[in-house]
Amino acid sequence: MIAPELLEKYGVVKKSFDKNEIIFEEGIFPANYYQVLSGEVKMSNYNDEGREFIQGIFYKEQSFGEPPLFLNQKYPANAIAVDNSEILLLPKSNFMKLLEENPKISIKIIENLAQRLYYKSVMAAEISTQEPEHRVLKLIDHGIAYFNFKKDANGYLINFTRQQIGDLTGLRVETVIRTIKNLEKKGELKIINRKVYR
Template sequence: MSGNKMAGIQCWLGDGQSDQIRIGHSFTVTSERAFEPHEHLFKINDMQSHIYQVLSGVVGVYNMLPDGRRQIVTFYYPGDLIGIEESESWRYHGEVLCRSRVRSIPITIIDRLLETEPGFGQAMLETLATELAEIREQLLSLGQKSAIEKVATFLLRISRRNLREGGNQHSLYLPMTRSEIGDYLGLTIETVSRNISKLKTSGLIHVLNKNTVQILDLPKLEELADGNS
């Protein structure tokens, strides 16, 4: 979910600059803390009493497969909310992938907003619908695309996110490791690295460092991601 997609909900929850959320004529205090890489916000089957708002950094949500491999379901970026679908317990693990700040919001606040603010429920539905569309796109990528198409699609998702938020769609910051990208795309770390090198050799991207990639030819990268290369 991008910052723009979260705009409706943020009318009520804010952007994390304050530790208070206003509901009607009263205020509810939330908490915020810094996390180091690989700390967990929650683990599978933990009771869910809060949702989380990413203020800085990136959080990966994942499950472990029966054979011991990890499948990262999605990445959450600044402005995103984790856990708004609400359940009694977490159905996955939430791990901080780089130094991050995260805001903790009690579930009871969401319940009260749904009861007292008519527009909040609609904003929740719109956010969940957008998240579902992204999951469907990810399933298509995992099931039908080649390795290099998956990597190209991943880079384009970050590019489009930058564009939606008013950033540079050609300059991509990748705080996650190649291994974590592989766990998201269903590829080995070697395959991810090899295909990033192919994109670089083809003149489609330039790798400035391990966390920064520059897109040199956006139209051709889009063609490749769509299988039209």
């Protein structure tokens, strides 16, 4: 998203997080801009029954947690390292200065936030009205476009676990497993060595 060299000019700090370590918690006020240098981060929260709902998954060069930073509102979800991760942290005041002094970066941030808002709108409609097969394919196709999943001879490797697909679509893991098998039978997906390809 923002070149690390530019972030360094504004005082960025690199911090390592272990797998499953909390980066920030739901309900606290934001103090930093966050960008993934390596690893994987999820933003999620839990409903009253203790079921996790993943708001988003973020990979290398992607930023996360900006809306509350701009609005000065509390985080609506936790950010957790899915794998051992290195994260770039830039204090809010430095981040705002960077945006003021670099209009092209501001446009990139706006485009990124618009993409996420568009995804949320599409998925909200899908979750409320569509069958599991349609939901899963919509999520996977969005992942291919937005998360730049790698393509090889088998197709696009889908980097989501079955649990993550369930948490992102509002489906139970058992339903996701059954749905993926049905989609494989229909030729929409391939399962090779337990990995899913589109």
